[in-house]
Amino acid sequence: MVTNYLIVEQHLKPPENLPEILKELTQRFQLDTYQCRQRLTGRGMSLLAKGNLEQLDKISVFLQQTGFTHWLVEPSKKGFVPLKISNLQINSERITFGCQKKEVAFPRGATILAIFAETTGELADKSVAQLLSSHAYRGKDDVRHLEQNKIYKIILQGKPVLDLYHLDNNLQVKDAVRIFPGKFDPQGLGDRASLSSRQNLQQILQLAEEYAGDFYLHTDFGLTNLPGCTLRRDNSDNPETQRLNLLSLARYGWLMVDLLQSGAINSNQAETENDLAGSVATAMLLQNPALAADGPLEEILPLAKEISSAINGATRDEKKPTKLHPKTADIDLPAPPPAKSTARWSNPKVWLSGAGIAIIVGASILSDIFNRTSIKALAYHSFASGAIPMVIAILMLWYGFYFLRLKRRVENTPTSKIRSVAMGMVEIKGQAIRSYALISPMSNTPCVYYRLTKYRRDRNRQWQVSSSSGSNNVPFLLEDETGRVEINPTGGHISAGSKHEGVPGQVGLMLSSNSSDEKWVEETIVDGTLLYILGYAAVKHTHGTSLNEQKISALRELKQDQHKLQRFDRDGDGKISADEWDDARNAIEAEVIAASLQNKQQRKRQEDHIVVGKKPGRPLIIAETHSEDNLTTRYFYYGITLFSGAVAATGAAIYLLINYLN
Amino acid sequence: MTGLIALGIILLLLLGTIIYVVIIYNGFVALKNNIEQNWSNIDVLLKQRYDELPKLIKVCEGYMQHEQKTLEAVVKARSMVNSAQGEEQKLQAQNALTDTLKSLFMVVERYPDLKADAGFRQLSNRISEIEDQIADRRELYNASVTIYNTRLEQFPDVVIARAFNFDRRELWKIDPAHRQDVEVNFQP
Numbered sequence: 001m002v003t004n005y006l007i008v009e010q011h012l013k014p015p016e017n018l019p020e021i022l023k024e025l026t027q028r029f030q031l032d033t034y035q036c037r038q039r040l041t042g043r044g045m046s047l048l049a050k051g052n053l054e055q056l057d058k059i060s061v062f063l064q065q066t067g068f069t070h071w072l073v074e075p076s077k078k079g080f081v082p083l084k085i086s087n088l089q090i091n092s093e094r095i096t097f098g099c100q101k102k103e104v105a106f107p108r109g110a111t112i113l114a115i116f117a118e119t120t121g122e123l124a125d126k127s128v129a130q131l132l133s134s135h136a137y138r139g140k141d142d143v144r145h146l147e148q149n150k151i152y153k154i155i156l157q158g159k160p161v162l163d164l165y166h167l168d169n170n171l172q173v174k175d176a177v178r179i180f181p182g183k184f185d186p187q188g189l190g191d192r193a194s195l196s197s198r199q200n201l202q203q204i205l206q207l208a209e210e211y212a213g214d215f216y217l218h219t220d221f222g223l224t225n226l227p228g229c230t231l232r233r234d235n236s237d238n239p240e241t242q243r244l245n246l247l248s249l250a251r252y253g254w255l256m257v258d259l260l261q262s263g264a265i266n267s268n269q270a271e272t273e274n275d276l277a278g279s280v281a282t283a284m285l286l287q288n289p290a291l292a293a294d295g296p297l298e299e300i301l302p303l304a305k306e307i308s309s310a311i312n313g314a315t316r317d318e319k320k321p322t323k324l325h326p327k328t329a330d331i332d333l334p335a336p337p338p339a340k341s342t343a344r345w346s347n348p349k350v351w352l353s354g355a356g357i358a359i360i361v362g363a364s365i366l367s368d369i370f371n372r373t374s375i376k377a378l379a380y381h382s383f384a385s386g387a388i389p390m391v392i393a394i395l396m397l398w399y400g401f402y403f404l405r406l407k408r409r410v411e412n413t414p415t416s417k418i419r420s421v422a423m424g425m426v427e428i429k430g431q432a433i434r435s436y437a438l439i440s441p442m443s444n445t446p447c448v449y450y451r452l453t454k455y456r457r458d459r460n461r462q463w464q465v466s467s468s469s470g471s472n473n474v475p476f477l478l479e480d481e482t483g484r485v486e487i488n489p490t491g492g493h494i495s496a497g498s499k500h501e502g503v504p505g506q507v508g509l510m511l512s513s514n515s516s517d518e519k520w521v522e523e524t525i526v527d528g529t530l531l532y533i534l535g536y537a538a539v540k541h542t543h544g545t546s547l548n549e550q551k552i553s554a555l556r557e558l559k560q561d562q563h564k565l566q567r568f569d570r571d572g573d574g575k576i577s578a579d580e581w582d583d584a585r586n587a588i589e590a591e592v593i594a595a596s597l598q599n600k601q602q603r604k605r606q607e608d609h610i611v612v613g614k615k616p617g618r619p620l621i622i623a624e625t626h627s628e629d630n631l632t633t634r635y636f637y638y639g640i641t642l643f644s645g646a647v648a649a650t651g652a653a654i655y656l657l658i659n660y661l662n
Numbered sequence: 663m664t665g666l667i668a669l670g671i672i673l674l675l676l677l678g679t680i681i682y683v684v685i686i687y688n689g690f691v692a693l694k695n696n697i698e699q700n701w702s703n704i705d706v707l708l709k710q711r712y713d714e715l716p717k718l719i720k721v722c723e724g725y726m727q728h729e730q731k732t733l734e735a736v737v738k739a740r741s742m743v744n745s746a747q748g749e750e751q752k753l754q755a756q757n758a759l760t761d762t763l764k765s766l767f768m769v770v771e772r773y774p775d776l777k778a779d780a781g782f783r784q785l786s787n788r789i790s791e792i793e794d795q796i797a798d799r800r801e802l803y804n805a806s807v808t809i810y811n812t813r814l815e816q817f818p819d820v821v822i823a824r825a826f827n828f829d830r831r832e833l834w835k836i837d838p839a840h841r842q843d844v845e846v847n848f849q850p
Contacts (some may be wrong), residue, residue: 393674402682408689412696412813414805420798421789422703480796643678647671654670 005227006056007259009069010042021066029059040068043127044220047227055458060265061064074260075227081250082176082469084501088188092578097177102484104164104175104240109213112578113260115163115253117221119245121233122158124222134339147335151219156198156457159236161246164208171261176253179204188523204554209299210559216260221252229255254337254453295398336436336474385660386653393649395499400642407635408533410628419482421610425618426537430480432487434527438474443500448476449489449622451496451524457517459561465520477607486540488613492620495522495631532623532631536615539607547596554588686822693810697831700803704796708743711792715740718785722766725776732769763789789809800834807831819823 012629015021018040025031030048039046048070049059056072063070083099090096094107106112162179178659182197222231229252232241272534382388413427422427432448440450451470455463475488525531558564568584569576576584614620623631719733739759746755767786776782811830814823822828 188747243759268663385805398680401685408685410692412689414700414809416802417798419793420707421803422699422706422799424699445715482794646678648672650674651667653673656669658666 003050003073004053004056004072005046006039006063007071007073007442008048008060009264010040010044010046011068012041012347013041015043015067017066024196025059025407026060031059039225044224045071050227064265069264071262071264073258075255075258076105080176081247082165082253083140083618085177085179085184087293090188090190090207092581095207096575097179099177101319104174104177106164106208106211108211110211111167111169111171111214111216112208112212113165113167113253113256114205114208114218115165115221115249115256116152116155116217116219117161117163117249117252118158119151119156119222119231119242119249120159120647121222121231123154124151124231124233126154126504127223134177155219160198160201162201162247163202163249163252164256167257171257172189173254193540198518210552210555216256216422218252219254221249224648225300226252226255230321234590270628321348333434333437336438364419368376381660383420383658386656388398389649389653393646396642396646396649400639400646401660402637402641403635405631407639409619410621410632410635413534415628417482418478418480418485421485421537421612423533423537423539426612426621427532427534428478428480428485428612429530429532430478432525432527432529432531433479435477435486436474436479438471438476440522440524442502442520443498443524445498445524447524448527448529449470449474449494449496451494451523453521455519455522463519478531478612484607485537486607486611487535487622488611489620489622491614492535492622494525495621495623497523497524497529497624498526500524501589523623529624530629532625533612533621535612535620537610537612538615540611547592550592550596551585551589553584554592558584618646664784673810676742679750682818686819687826688825690810690819690828691811693806694828697803697806697810700806702798704803707796707799711759711789711796713742714745714789714792718782718789721779721782722770722776723784725773725779731765733763736766738762740785754772760793762794769841779791802835807833829850 018037020032021040022036025036026033036048040047049056049061053074054074060070060072063633067617083097083101083104085099085104088095089098092108094105097104160181164177164179165173166175168174179201181201184200186193186200189200189203191206192207193200194203207218209217221229229248231248232245235241236245247428261589269315334485344373410427413425416422416426416428419432434446435450438447438450439445440447441452449471450467452474453468454466455467458464472490472492472494475486477484478487502520502522565576565584568580568587570576570580570583621631625631695822715736720734734758739755739762743752743753743759746752770776770782770786813819814828814830
């Protein structure tokens with residue numbers, strides 16, 4: 001009996017009626033609730049069920065009513081593994097790939113299906129990390145998946161492979177090639193070739209898209225739950241694992257071809273919504289709201305039906321997934337970069353307690369090596385001679401002067417207005433504004449900065465820092481009455497005003513339980529707080545897209561726009577010849593250069609080109625305080641305490657020394 | 663024994679005092695250089711304004727055929743800035759240029775076509791923006807000078823300042839003409 005697959009396009013966010021859908025799938029079709037939940041929500045495609053066509057058809061009918069796009073497919077047997085290429089040639093008509101036994105040509109206008117994949121599991125790991133971090137930031141109801149540009153980047157940084165399938169008019173595979181970076185001669189790429197093997201691979205992908213009439217790209221290999229397409233992640237350097245993964249990749253490619261042939265089954269619900277949208281738009285066009293009411297349009301006005309169907313047709317065309325690019329989250333603020341979980345040693349508190357532990361452990365090891373009496377004697381003499389108190393005195397003196405210098409630095413720097421900050425050390429005050437959708441992990445507060453320190457009880461029931469993480473790598477904006485500037489808090493002394501204590505896994509504000517062996521302390525600078533900042537203002541280095549990338553992008557757009565393309569059809573034969581294409585390329589190049597020059601002449605907003613941050617050897621202070629005096633007073637008291645300690649420690653050291661000598 | 667302990671503490675305090683003197687001295691040097699830097703930062707903006715003026719005059723010439731005197735005054739003030747020698751003269755030239763620019767923008771009110779010109783709007787906005795930034799940086803300069811002068815008179819900084827001949831610095835002073843009350847007359 002032939003086994004068919006029912007594959008669904010997962011929803012990024014669970015639909016409101018998911019519990020009912022799951023109940024129906026379990027009761028009517030005997031599917032597992034947990035598996036269904038996993039396979040209906042997430043990113044990309046997933047196998048929901050497999051079996052005979054009759055049974056799957058029933059599920060398909062139900063899915064159409066619930067708004068899930070899906071495919072019913074009878075998998076074809078894998079014809080062949082894509083051929084590995086060793087070189088390529090490009091001309092205006094085709095791309096010719098040189099493989100070991102034969103040459104494979106992809107003519108201009110061909111239908112191409114591309115699988116751009118990472119084969120070590122790096123992409124899957126990063127995806128899981130993103131989901132966990134997103135879950136921690138936003139909770140389970142607002143989980144964000146990796147964005148397309150990040151997926152590209154991760155694939156390129158990992159071990160990428162590009163499979164290209166040339167499909168005929170019936171969407172049957174004619175040829176397929178496999179491209180590994182660095183395993184082909186890039187000379188055929190001409191002026192697109194570069195020294196980077198990964199860049200060359202990316203160029204081939206762009207080239208395929210440029211030459212293709214219809215182009216379909218999939219980058220989800222390793223992220224999806226599809227039959228036979230498992231990516232093995234254990235021991236990825238093992239040749240056998242690599243071979244199996246490449247076989248899985250070939251199966252994935254053939255399955256994508258099968259999906260393309262079978263076509264996606266869209267939901268009835270979407271069509272109903274489209275019809276409704278068409279009716280409403282028609283009513284607006286005819287300035288008759290009554291037409292938007294529920295009822296047969298043709299009975300109201302014959303013309304309205306035509307307009308409505310035209311609009312519905314247009315909206316259906318827009319919704320038709322002609323290209324299978326993965327979706328990205330649409331949000332106002334971009335997601336923050338993943339939090340940097342710092343090792344316990346980067347936290348000063350850990351460092352101090354760690355140093356103490358290291359001394360004790362070191363001493364105990366030494367005592368085993370030598371004899372316990374000599375270590376005890378060494379410790380006794382170090383203290384009795386006043387050496388240890390003297391070291392403490394010097395350290396206290398050093399830090400006392402450190403705070404004194406910091407105090408004077410704060411006092412000696414006048415406050416600048418943000419619109420006129422000059423490059424160099426600046427002091428600014430204003431309101432903190434998020435430039436990323438940063439949410440504190442424990443109190444769930446929109447914030448510009450947080451630091452989460454986790455403590456664990458040691459054997460003596462004392463709290464010890466076990467780990468620390470924070471958003472030091474997430475920039476934010478500071479706004480005063482004159483403008484805004486970007487602040488990069490990396491490496492700064494940050495005094496956050498809000499502090500919450502809680503128990504592991506806590507979300508929201510609750511009192512911590514005394515019986516717990518672990519506690520979390522979260523410090524946050526809440527969005528909108530007034531801040532004092534002393535830091536180094538510098539011009540921001542931005543990495544925009546290169547002229548070549550802009551040109552390629554413009555050419556891609558031109559190819560998709562038949563109307564624009566006609567501009568270059570000089571002989572009017574409805575086709576673009578090689579010469580005409582060259583003209584188009586030249587014209588687009590000129591347009592891109594002109595637009596780039598125009599862009600450079602336009603003045604940038606302050607926050608787009610100036611950043612205040614840390615410069616080596618200069619302080620960066622970010623303090624949640626209403627007055628500069630509060631800060632300097634705080635530094636003054638630190639300094640005084642340390643100086644007093646230094647004097648006391650010196651007195652003790654001298655006293656012990658004299659006693660020791662006597 | 664007590665004497666030795668006292669001696670040790672005195673030595674520590676002496677060491678602390680020496681370090682403190684070094685910190686104060688270095689603080690004065692940094693403050694002095696900050697003042698110089700803040701002054702130069704004003705110059706950077708003045709130069710930007712100076713460079714934008716020919717474009718503005720070119721745009722205005724097309725519309726203001728009957729305001730040659732105003733335009734010539736701006737051109738003349740600009741060339742005065744270029745040829746001024748010494749701090750005092752430069753200050754006067756910059757002030758004169760600011761005044762002539764104000765006159766120019768007042769006269770522009772009579773030329774709606776010029777006001778509507780996109781190029782003029784862009785240039786006048788840019789110049790106004792620079793003027794605001796110049797004002798901010800003058801304030802910053804004055805704040806730096808005030809901090810420095812205050813330190814010069816505070817104890818114990820005054821001892822170090824006198825020992826190493828750190829002198830007072832002058833604040834940015836406004837043209838006396840600008841201190842006069844503005845006459846506002848709502849009569850037609």
